[in-house]
Amino acid sequence: MGKEKIPEExxxxxxxxxxxxxxxxxxxxSCEQLKKVQxxxxxxxxxxxxxIEMLMQQLLEKEEEIASVNRSNEDLKCNLNEKECSVxxxxxxxxKLRAEHDERNRNSEQEIRRLVLALDEANELSIDQEQNINVLKAEIEGLKGDPSVSKKKCLEAEKAVKNPRELRERDDLLVQIHRSKLLEIFKTGYRFAIKSWLTKKTKDAKSQLDCLNSQRDKEVASLRHKLGTKESIYREMEYRALSYSVKMPLSKFADEKVESLDQIEERWLLTQKERERHQENEFGDKLHEVCDALETANVELAEARKRTATLTKKIESSDHLEVGRTVEETINKEKHELVRVTEEKDGIIVNLRQQVASLVQELKAMExxxxxxxxxxxxxxxxxxxxxxEEKLLLVSDSEARQRTSEALVENNTKLSTDRENLLGFFMSLGDRTKELSSEDSKLMGILGRIVQSFDNDTT
Incomplete structure (x- = not known):
């Protein structure tokens, strides 16, 4: 029985x-599946x-667009404020024009009333005069015709004199009726003129408003079109500002060098002028010396000629041979002296010419x-x-390259910071997941330990 139980166990x-x-x-x-899932x-x-990075970039772009739109809105608000101010x-x-027009209308009404009153008074006077004339004519004719009629007229005239109030009331009624008619005519014309003027003004105002609205729409469209290029222009302006900040010392240095060149040229011109002055003075002195020598030679020649002339006169006047011989000897001596003096002067002149030529050559060489x-x-x-x-341009290029590298580094730093944050989040999630897996592994190990314990218990 024991042997049968062992194989069963x-x-x-x-x-x-x-x-x-x-x-x-x-x-x-299940672990492999969990790893796959992980x-x-x-x-x-x-x-x-x-x-998320793409969304962040899109958000940045949207923020830039929003900033540009806000700028455009601010510009539009400024334009609208300007247009409102203009309106x-x-x-x-x-x-002001309406007030002026109202004042003019009031003044015109007052003037018209005065004119109407003056016309009414003139008409009344003319009517009274005509009536008086007609009455007088009728009375004259009546007096000419029948005395009975004249008597009747006299009686009527006496009655009229007795009742002047009735006539005056009638005349006043007629005048008032005439005035009322004239005022109605004037009012109708004035109302028509005011209506026409108001219609014209409203049309002009509407046309001006339409023009302003169209201009505003055009300006808004142009501003919207320009907003796209403002950022590029702003970047170009920054680049130009940087280049200008670098080029300013270049321009200053160039101006300093140009000024130094101008100073050198001015000094060179001054030295040339001074040399020319010195040379002119030297040439003048030497020319004066040559002229003086020539003048002395000419004076000596003139004196010698005078002497020869006097001697010839003496020879002609004298009869003695000895005197003639002595004179001839003196003449010959003076001729020899004159020849010697002229040769010496010619040599001096030649030397002076040679000196002048050498000085000219030296001048040319110096120049x-x-x-x-x-x-x-x-x-x-x-x-x-x-x-x-070139050095400054290299510095500019280096500064631009450094700026670009700095911008790239900033972008990389931002990206790295975002990547670090994402990795930290990922590692945190991995830590949580590993904790879960470790808890599951511990559970599995506990289950396996229990199974092994149960197996050991069964074997024992």
Missing amino acids: VEGVEVENEKLREDFMSKVE NEQVTKIREATSK RHLNAANA LEAVNSAEENIHQLTKEHDKII
């Missing part, structure tokens, strides 16, 4: 081991981070040397200026 243990293996394999599969979650998290000015001008030295100095200064400009 072994079979039971094997069955349990197979069950445990199946459970273990299922757990392993990897899928990691990929999803990465995709989500990339989407207010127009309304004030219209109110050439000065020109060459000035050109060399200018060439050196231009080279130095070009080198300095």
Whole structure:
């Protein structure tokens, strides 16, 4: 019986081991599935981070667009305020014109009333005069015709004299009726004129408002069109400001170098002028010396000629041969002296001419040397200026490159900060997930330990 129980127990243990293996394999599969799910979650998290970055970029773009739209709105508000101010000015001008027109109308009404009163008075006077004339004519004719009629007229005249109030009342009624008719005619014409003027003014105001609205719409469209280019213009202005801030010392240095070149040229011109003055003075002195020598030679020749003339006169006047011989000897001596003096003067003149030619050559050489030295100095200064400009341009390019690199570094830092935040979140989620997995593993290990304990208990 014991031997039969052992294989049964072994079979039971094997069955349990197979069950445990199946459970273990299922757990392993579940772990692999969990790892796959975790990897899928990691990929999803990465995709989500990339989407978040895209959304952040879109948000930044939207913020820039909102800022540009706000700027455009502010510009539009400014334009609208300007247009409202212009409309207010127009309304004030219209109110002033209306007040002036009302005052003019009042003045015209008063003047018309005065004229109407004057016309009424004139008409009354003319009517009274005509009536009096007609009455007098009728009385004259009646007196001419029948005395009975004249008597009747006299009686009527006496009655009229007795009852002047009735006549006056009748005349007043007629005058009032005439005035009322004239006033009605004037009022109708005045109302018609006012209506026509108001219609014209309203049409003009409407046309002006339409023009202003159209201009405003055009300006709004142009501003909206310009808003797209304002950012690029702003960047260009920043770049220009930077380049200008770098170019200002360049321009100052160039101006200083140009001023130094101008000073060198002025000094060179002054030196040339001074040399020319000295040379002119030297030439003048030497020419004066030559002229003095020539003048002395001419004076000596004139004196010699005078002497020869006097001697010839003496020879002609004298009869003695000795005197003639002595005179001839003296003449010959003086001729030899004159020849010697003239030769000496000719030699001096030749020497002076040679000196003048040598001085001219020296002048030309000095001028050439000065020109060459000035050109060399200018060439050196231009080279130095070009080198300095190249160095400044290199500095500008380096500054631009540094600015670009700094901008790129800032962008990279922002991206890295966002990536760090995302990674921290991811690691936090991974930590939570690992805690969950560790708790599940601990549970599995506890289950396995229990199974092993139960297996050990069964075996024992």
